[in-house]
Amino acid sequence: MTEQGTTSTALRESITAGLRQAVKRRFGAAADIDAVEFTSLGGSNRTVLFDLVDGTARRRLVFRQETIIPANSPFLDPARQFRVLSLLYPEGLPLPEPIFEFDDEDSLARAYVVAFVEGETVPRRLLDAPRYERARQRFCAQAGEFLGRLHALDPAPAAFLAEVPDSIDPLATTMARIDRWGGVHPALELAARWLERHRPTSTRRCLLHGDFRTGNMLLDEEGMRAVLDWECAHLGAPAEDLGWLCLRSFRFGHVDRPVGGFGPREPFYAAYASASGHPVDPEEVRWWEIFGFIRWAHYNVMQAYGHQTGARRSAAFAACGRNIALIEYELLMTLAGHYH
Amino acid sequence: MAHDTPDLAEILRTVHEFIRDLKPRLGGMDGYQALCAQMLLEIALRELPEWQPQETADDARLRALCEVGPEAPRETLAARLAARIAAGEFDARMDELADELLRHVIAKVRVSRPKHLEPEHRAD
Numbered sequence: 136m137t138e139q140g141t142t143s144t145a146l147r148e149s150i151t152a153g154l155r156q157a158v159k160r161r162f163g164a165a166a167d168i169d170a171v172e173f174t175s176l177g178g179s180n181r182t183v184l185f186d187l188v189d190g191t192a193r194r195r196l197v198f199r200q201e202t203i204i205p206a207n208s209p210f211l212d213p214a215r216q217f218r219v220l221s222l223l224y225p226e227g228l229p230l231p232e233p234i235f236e237f238d239d240e241d242s243l244a245r246a247y248v249v250a251f252v253e254g255e256t257v258p259r260r261l262l263d264a265p266r267y268e269r270a271r272q273r274f275c276a277q278a279g280e281f282l283g284r285l286h287a288l289d290p291a292p293a294a295f296l297a298e299v300p301d302s303i304d305p306l307a308t309t310m311a312r313i314d315r316w317g318g319v320h321p322a323l324e325l326a327a328r329w330l331e332r333h334r335p336t337s338t339r340r341c342l343l344h345g346d347f348r349t350g351n352m353l354l355d356e357e358g359m360r361a362v363l364d365w366e367c368a369h370l371g372a373p374a375e376d377l378g379w380l381c382l383r384s385f386r387f388g389h390v391d392r393p394v395g396g397f398g399p400r401e402p403f404y405a406a407y408a409s410a411s412g413h414p415v416d417p418e419e420v421r422w423w424e425i426f427g428f429i430r431w432a433h434y435n436v437m438q439a440y441g442h443q444t445g446a447r448r449s450a451a452f453a454a455c456g457r458n459i460a461l462i463e464y465e466l467l468m469t470l471a472g473h474y475h
Numbered sequence: 476m477a478h479d480t481p482d483l484a485e486i487l488r489t490v491h492e493f494i495r496d497l498k499p500r501l502g503g504m505d506g507y508q509a510l511c512a513q514m515l516l517e518i519a520l521r522e523l524p525e526w527q528p529q530e531t532a533d534d535a536r537l538r539a540l541c542e543v544g545p546e547a548p549r550e551t552l553a554a555r556l557a558a559r560i561a562a563g564e565f566d567a568r569m570d571e572l573a574d575e576l577l578r579h580v581i582a583k584v585r586v587s588r589p590k591h592l593e594p595e596h597r598a599d
Contacts (some may be wrong), residue, residue, distance in 0.1 A: 156596035184519050193513065244498070318480055321537075321557045321576055324557040325559055325576055328563070329569060439479070441479070443480050443481065448492060451479045457479055457588075459479050460584045464580045464581065464584050464591065464592065467580055468577070471574075
């Protein structure tokens, strides 16, 4: 998973120096870093693993830095990501412990450090490898419990997320971003119109993870260890988080297992209801799944736009543009009742 | 028919750039084959303007939905249709529109990744 070949030596040295400086500022001159590993995990974020060494103590940590700041970025900046983690970690939810945030006196900017958690994130391995069978059996209930506990928290301390566009109107925001990034998709327009005319009436508002799906959580053989990637956190209807996990696009070949490719909906919904005290309305979750297709398409529009405009040239981002039709197909098949 | 971005020329340019960046890391026969692949893509890019896009059944479908004739340029059809949908002009016949758009999307996926389609949608 290292990308030593593509990260230049000079860049690696400057990041290592910046990390060392930041660690010494906070943990004292005797503290140092060791076993630095540049990983390629994470799309527009730089991720570096390292050991914090202090006397005989040694702790594996993760440095996360925002490297690409696209115009009209749909993602939370690192400062607000760190704030979300700091808010939630004391609640005992499974997420990486926030360690420190970089500030103006550090040579590295837009970054923070969290504890390293051992485990697997790659969907295909989690869904197919025999060693994760037990974790797969537990997943639906654990995912329901996690979201139920998250959504049961008082959203007031997360009021700083109220200004995030996705906290205001996710549908309007997402369609506006597609407009801005270009590309015309009548099928997405149809879905948006359908969603507009069938808006759920529930009024409960919670702190949402915003990107809770297979690939963004870390599991080991025993089950869920940590929920990662909090850059889409916002306030909204709890069913949004449930629908996103069930989106057909994130089942990685296991389309008959709607909960992230792991299993059926019933244990997921039951665990959610029990942890949150609120029963799940499957029709509302379906509304958010239809929305989810638009949202997933919009990330692909964003990547294709980044490639097309020259901001981030890459064959992978170019391919995203032609991925949109596949999402539109799944959307229309779901809307017509052929897919569930 | 009108596909999403990247268009055909952009796809050729993207692969050309990828091979250009990869080539220095390849040696021997692989390096030589990469050079030839680059040259082939350059030929295709120069030849591309000679190819005239054909009016397809999907263009006709979009024209019918937009209620416009052949005078409307094909690259404007999707935008016209999207605007009409957003304005609510299809609200009374959403199911019919969804059915037509499924055919439109199937036409796109048949080019971008036909294996993603249900078997009954892979061919007429």
